[in-house]
Amino acid sequence: SESTRGWIDTVRALVEEPSGAPSASSLGAAAVMPELIRGRFRKLRKAFRRLNALSSMEEYHAVRARAKKLRYTIEPAAVIYGKPAGEMLRALRRLQDRLGTQQDAYVAKNRLLAIAADPPTGLPSQTLFLMGRLAERHSLAAAEARKPVEKAWRRVRGRRWKALRLQLEELHASSPVAQPVPLPVADVSLAARPERPSQPVNA
Secondary structure: OHHHHHHHHHHHHHHOOOOOOOOHHHHHHHHHHHHHHHHHHHHHHHHHHOOOOOOOHHHHHHHHHHHHHHHHHHHHHHHHHHHHHHHHHHHHHHHHHHHHHHHHHHHHHHHHHHHHHOOOOOOOHHHHHHHHHHHHHHHHHHHHOHHHHHHHHHHHHHHHHHHHHHHHHHHHHHOHHHOOOOOOOOOOOHHHOOOOOOOOOOO
16 A cells, blocks of 8 residues: 555665664654554454454454554564564464464365355265365364464564564664754853943933
C-alpha cells in the first residue's frame, strides 16, 4: 500500500542518513517507529487473548494477519534495533509458520469433505473412504497444531518482546527528536537594562 511504501522509505532514510544533522524525515521515523511497533504488538496480543478452545479458524487467521503486520513493521528497522529485533522477527516467523500449518490442515480437511459430499461421477467407493480418512487426519492435525501455536506465541510475548521494548525506549530517549532544545533566555538582569535619563531638577 502507499502508506507501507512511505513507511519503508522513511525508515530507509533514517538508516542511510549520513553523519551530521539528521533530516526531518529521519527524525520523524525515529519518533514514529517505537509507537507503531508497540501499537501493532498490542493488537496482536489482543487478538491472541481472544482465542479459546472454541475459536474458529477465521479467528486464528486474524492472529496470523496481525503477526504478519507486526513483522513487516519491524523488518525495515531491524538494522536500527539490532539483536532484539532479529530475535523478535524469528519468533514471529515461527508463529506464522505454526498458524500456517494449522490453516493448511483445516483447508485440506474441508476440501476433502466437500468432494466426498458431492463426488464426481464414477469415483470409486474406496477412494471416497480414503478421502474420509484423510479428512479425519487433517482435522486432527489442525487441532493438534494449537499447542505449537500457543508455544510460539509465548516465545513472541516473553523475553523477546521485553528486550525489543527496552531497546525501543532506550533509542527513542537518546534520539535527537526526544531531546528538547533549550530556548535562549533573555538577560533581564539590572546590569543589562539601559539606564534611564535623569530627570532635570527644577530650581
